[in-house]
Amino acid sequence: MKLELGFIEIKDIQFSNECKVENGTLFVDAEAVKAFVYEDDDVKAYVKSACFDIAKPGESVRITPVKDVIEPRVKVEGPGGQFPGVIAKVDTVGSGRTHVLRGMAIVTAGKIVGFQEGIIDMSGPGAEYTPFSKLNNLVMVCEPVEGVHQHDYERAVRIAGLRAATFVGELGRNVTPDEVQSFETYGIKEGIEKFPTLPRVAYVHMLQSQGLLHDTYVYGVDAKRTLTTILYPTETMDGAIISGNCVSACDKNTTYHHQNNPVVADLFEQHGKTLNYVCNIITNENVYLADKQRSSDWSAKLCRLLDLDGVIVSQEGFGNPDTDLIMNTKKIEQMGVKTTIITDEYAGQDGKSQSLADADPLADAVVTGGNANEVIVLPPMEKVIGTLNYVDVIAGGHAGSLREDGSIEAELQVITGATNEMGFNRLSAR
Template sequence: MKLELGFIEIKDIQFSNESKVENGTLFVNADDVKAFVYEDDDVKACVKSVCFDIAKPGESVRITPVKDVIEPRVKVEGPGGEFPGVIAKVDTVGSGKTHVLRGMAVVTAGPIVGFQEGIIDMTGPGAEYTPFSKLLNLVMVCTQVEGVHQHEYEHAVRIAGLRAATFIGELGRNVTPDETKEFETLGIREGLEKYPNLPRVGYVHMLQSQGLLHDTYVYGVDAKRTLTTIIYPTETMDGAIISGNCVSACDKNTTYHHQNNPVVADLFEQHGKTLNYVCNIITNENVYLADKQRSSDWSAKLCRLLDLDGVIVSQEGFGNPDTDLIMNTKKIEQVGVKTTIITDEYAGQDGKSQSLADADPLADAVVTGGNANMVIELPKLDKVIGTLDYVDKIAGGHAGSLRPDGSIEAELQVITGATNEMGFNCLSAR
């Protein structure tokens, strides 16, 4: 399967009467985006209001509470469309040609529950911890129709964000990309014949799947209802996997992370040079222990069936997923396949505690995304998009986190993407 990505560099976003991409500037008519978003019945029924704002790198702006971050893309050639099974029909994606509006994102914000979390600072020390401070962000602040259940509202805001990203992505359909790249995954036999001497490497991609506000969807299917399976890496680039995860801001995988998975990018970079990148294996992180056993058994089984020499395993979240991570790693090692895991750490504020809630001697190759308990201080910024009402309650905040002068003292956990467990950031440990 081969996918061509055409990158259109977005260098500025402006509100305008007309929506278009011209000379690297995205012009947005907010009313048109809103009308498209509200064509969905669930959005109509559950979302009281949607307001758009623009946040640019370097501006004194704090966005909070953040729900999802999405990169606008559009399928210009080949089967399927963006976010299959959710926005587009459920056709298989990952081949043909897709245009990417690079350098920007659609960010959904506004509370889903009363302890909603996630901060993106566009300047200052907080900006250093989140990759999204480097993007031009079109922010959608949503509010809830009174009386609507949280699970209905979460679904509606998820759809609203994806619809807005679809609308914006569509504006890039007829724009000539600034750069084009090809990504190809060969069939099993083809790969073996072409790269007989390279190690066969796969990626075990663990998907958050615990329940309300902790979900991931694959072609529209709730990942907790799935068995461990194989997916082409290019399918994830085309929006086959989307985030419904609203908790644990620092180490949740937003839809943007799935679209731009750095493990996939780096494995493709090495494909045909130092390794043969065979495929991705997606598996879940359910709460029920027998589900964990089944899913990790299947991960190991597929690794063996595919005759892999090594895999990278990435997890999403804290606590419960640590057990899946270790079960996967242990079982995959036991069938003779080498593993390297990517995680983050909850090692206490002093960094001295055990980092994970589970461990095993076979998990001896670990890459860390940083310690989520580390205490940071964020200065007051001039403008808040969303609301600061939840800062005292979010993960990593505490009573008095939000000081009278507008500054915030909290754990790193509060920042969206800070300790991402795909390695989509710069934090590490030595």
């Protein structure tokens, strides 16, 4: 399957009374985006208000509480559309051509749970830890209608973000991309014939599915109701997987992370040179032991069935999913398939504690995204998009995290994407 991505560089966003992309600037009419967002019944029923703001790299701006980050894209050739099974119809994506508004994102903000949303600082020390400080962000701050059930509200805000991204992505349809790249993996036999001497490598992509606001969706299906299965890597790149998560901000895989999965990108970079990138294996992180056993059995079974030599395993979340990570790794290694895993650490604020909730000697090749418990001080920002009301209670904060001058003392946990377990960042620990 072959996918072409046409990258349109977005260097600036401006509010305007028309909507267009011109010379690297996105001009956007907030009312038009809002109208499109509100065409959805759930949004209409549960989202009282949606206000837009713009945050640019280097500005003294803090966005919080952040729910999701989404890259606007549009399918211009080939089957399917953006976010299949959720926004577009469920046709298989990952082939044809998709235009990407690169350098920007839609950020959804506003309280969902309160504990489980994050902070994005556009400048200062906090900006070093989140990849989203480098993007021009169109921020949509949502407020719930009174008395709404949290689960309904989460779904509504999730859909609202995806709809906003779809609307903005559409503006790139007829724009000539600044750069076009193509990505292709092959059928099993075809791949072996093409690269007879290269090791066969796949990506075991663990999806957060602990349930009840800890969910990921694949073609619109709740991942906790899925069996471990196979995707073409280009499907992931083309919006097949979206985030529906309220977990600690630092190692939540936002929809943007799925769209720009760095493991997929870096395996493609070596594809046909040092390795044969066979496919992605997606597997869930359910809470019941039977589910964990079944899913990790299936991961290992598929690795064997595909005659793989090695896999990279990435995780989402921590604690409970550490057991899935270790079960996957152990069983895959026992099949004779070599593993490298990507995780992050909860080693305590002093760094002295054991970092994972589960371990096995077979997990001997580990890449870490850093210790999420490490404490950071975020200086006050001139402008806050959203509200600072939840800073003391979000995961990684403590009573008194928000100081009188507006500065925040908290663990890295509070920063969206800080210790990402797909290996999106350079942060690490020893």
